[in-house]
Amino acid sequence: MAVEATTGPEPLVARRSFRSFMSEVFGPLLQVLAFVIGSATILGLLVVLVAAALRGTRTDIDLLQGTISILPQVIVDGLVRGFLYATIALGYTMVYGVLEFINFAHGEIFMVGAFAGAFFSAALAASGMLDGLGPVLFVLAAVLLGMAVSGLLAMSIERVAYRPLRNAPRLVPLISAIGVSLVLQDVMRMIAVNSGLGFNASFKTPDLGAPIVLGQMQIAADRTIPISIDSRSLIFIIVAIMMVTGLNYLVNITKLGTAIRAVAQDRPTASLMGIDVDRVIAITFLIGGALGGAAGVLFGMRVGTVNPYIGFLPGLKAFTAAVLGGIGNITGAMVGGIVLGFLEAFVASYLSLFTRGQFSGPSYADIVAFSILILILIFRPSGLLGEVVTQKV
Amino acid sequence: MPLLELKNVHTYYGNIHALKGISLAVEQGEIVTLIGSNGAGKSTTLRTISGLLKPRQGEVLFNGQRIDTTPPHKIVELGVLQSPEGRRIFPRLTVRENLEIGAFIRSDKAAMARDMDRVFQLFPRLYERVNQRGGTLSGGEQQMLAIGRALMGRPKVLLLDEPSMGLAPVLVEQIFSIISDINAQGTTILLVEQNALMALAIAHRGYVLQTGQIVLADSAPALRTNTMVREAYLGVV
Known part of the structure; x- marks a missing residue:
């Protein structure tokens, strides 16, 4: 390349067009939106049909009216659960993408992020500054702190517990991950109990505002009910969408993102391009950990208390969401999270209504959701968006 | 001083002794080709130069500087780039x-x-x-x-591993003429090929590899007329 083309045809410089930029940043988001609308519509229609069919069996309440009146709340609940699983699932799927390894400590990285937020809010409350900060600044600061703590933690774990085992048989780092997750639970318990925060630490927030009324819904000739969303759920959804958009930009557009994808596809060849593979892997843990930490803070903020074991179940479900969407696929993780979140929200809310309280929805939600997952995986083992990649040799 | 030099390089895959003391040199501006049959150690030599494999013995030098313990991405930064086998x-x-x-x-x-x-x-x-x-x-x-x-x-040195593999003959000629052009524009090339005829047509010098050892080193025209090379690699009886 010593000689520059000074004559000849028009330079064939291939710049990324504005259109391709938009489609790579917002395309995955549109896909997620399609699954949100799809899940809400299909499940919504399903419960309405079931309610209509069962209507005659109930004389005590109007089942159809009851079903429709809670539907908006159920959809909001589905969205929040969906984005919770989606943001955690991204950490699993990104690490799997570059290392083909399941980081089972990721649920605990989420938990530590939640505690970082709880410590932050407790420190603010102790100094009397909690209400002075204002909701926007508080959420921003807490989320950024959670991202920093969890991101750095994930990166350190990779350095200490996974990198030395990079060439060991595949089960070995998996065991290491389980060990790390137990250590994190108990170390966090020790810190929480001895710091005065307590095992069940309360996550205080400034006044985040009243529920926002989106509109009125007519459910009977003489009755309308407001459709509203509480501010914590709204914050959760907004922050999650911002993070997911940022991630799409980072992974699909930037040089670092291209390097991450190159490492995910072919590690030795990536190093032949001058990419420091170890560094890219560390950065992948940093990004995945930061997303998990942000999810932890948002989760803690919404639930109001955190304890050292809150990472286990969301972690396991987010892992399932990642597999459901097609593990290794970033858009897939988001879609898998959304689908799982909606399934759970619908089962949790409607199961007891339809069975006259014989089956309590929240306790059966996991069983139903996981059974449906098993079915999906039997018929689509590569996940909803998993692609079979044909690679010519 | 050669731009790229290997001195008595021994590389192993586990216990398999793949390179048994390879020594070769590539001067600035040259096309040097490594020819030999399957499993002779041609790709292993390139993988060792790029740092994907660490030699157990011997030295790899670029511009007189040892690179045999340098990680692959640092070797790329020095200007040694590889187009690997299988593309x-x-x-x-x-x-x-x-x-x-x-x-x-x-x-x-x-x-x-x-x-x-x-x-x-x-x-x-x-x-x-x-x-x-x-x-x-x-x-x-x-x-x-x-x-x-x-x-x-x-690249200051371009390592090409089997650029003709699996290609139609007309495409092979095109690729080789482009390799010649790239070299004419100042890039030094180390070319690994099974298609010895084409490789020797564009190279200045060549080395013949057999089971991890260099058995012959000469100018490309001399190798083209060498009886052993003609029989073993050019298909001429």
């Missing part, structure tokens, strides 16, 4: 992204754009497919992309 295109990156990743070590955006233009002038087919994923290209197109990708890093 190794990133299947889910687009053609443009594959070329961009080839220039990963660089930050001179304007010059990168000019180099990408240059690659498209060399391989107009790639321009037609610029937004297509690498995995959807034909074998010949992938080979063009692999060479173009390595050129994007502005």
Whole structure:
């Protein structure tokens, strides 16, 4: 390349067009939106049909009216659960993408992020500054702190517990991950109990505002009910969408993102391009950990208390969401999270209504959701968006 | 001082002794070819130079500086780039992204754009497919992309592993004439080939590898007329 083309045809410089930029940043988001609308519509229609069919069996309440009146709340609940699983699932799927390894400590990285937020809010409350900060600044600061703590933690774990085992048989780092997750639970318990925060630490927030009324819904000739969303759920959804958009930009557009994808596809060849593979892997843990930490803070903020074991179940479900969407696929993780979140929200809310309280929805939600997952995986083992990649040799 | 030099290099795959004391030198501006049959150690030699394999014994020198313990990405930064065996295109990156990743070590955006233009002038087919994923290209197109990708890093030494593999004869000639052009523009090339006839047609010098050892080293014209080379590698009886 010593000689520059000074004559000849028009330079064939291939710049990324504005259109391709938009489609790579917002395309995955549109896909997620399609699954949100799809899940809400299909499940919504399903419960309405079931309610209509069962209507005659109930004389005590109007089942159809009851079903429709809670539907908006159920959809909001589905969205929040969906984005919770989606943001955690991204950490699993990104690490799997570059290392083909399941980081089972990721649920605990989420938990530590939640505690970082709880410590932050407790420190603010102790100094009397909690209400002075204002909701926007508080959420921003807490989320950024959670991202920093969890991101750095994930990166350190990779350095200490996974990198030395990079060439060991595949089960070995998996065991290491389980060990790390137990250590994190108990170390966090020790810190929480001895710091005065307590095992069940309360996550205080400034006044985040009243529920926002989106509109009125007519459910009977003489009755309308407001459709509203509480501010914590709204914050959760907004922050999650911002993070997911940022991630799409980072992974699909930037040089670092291209390097991450190159490492995910072919590690030795990536190093032949001058990419420091170890560094890219560390950065992948940093990004995945930061997303998990942000999810932890948002989760803690919404639930109001955190304890050292809150990472286990969301972690396991987010892992399932990642597999459901097609593990290794970033858009897939988001879609898998959304689908799982909606399934759970619908089962949790409607199961007891339809069975006259014989089956309590929240306790059966996991069983139903996981059974449906098993079915999906039997018929689509590569996940909803998993692609079979044909690679010519 | 040669630009690239191997001194008594021994490389192992586990317990398998793959390179048994390879010594070779590539001077600035040359095309040097390594020929030999399957399993002779040609790709292993290139993988050792690029740092993917660490020699257990011996030295690899670039510009007189030892690089045999340098990690692969640092070797690329020095200017030693490889287009690996089997092309190794990133299947889910687009053609443009594959070329961009080839220039990963660089930050001179304007010059990168000019180099990408240059690659498209060399391989107009790639321009037609610029937004297509690498995995959807034909074998010949992938080979063009692999060479173009390595050129994007502005190599001082370009290591080419079997650029003719699996290609139609007409395409092989085209690829080899482009390799000649790249060299004429100042890039030093170490070319590994099973197609000894083509390799010796464009190379200045060559080495013949047999089971991990160099058995013959000479100028390309001399190797073309060597009886042993003719019988074993050129298919002439």
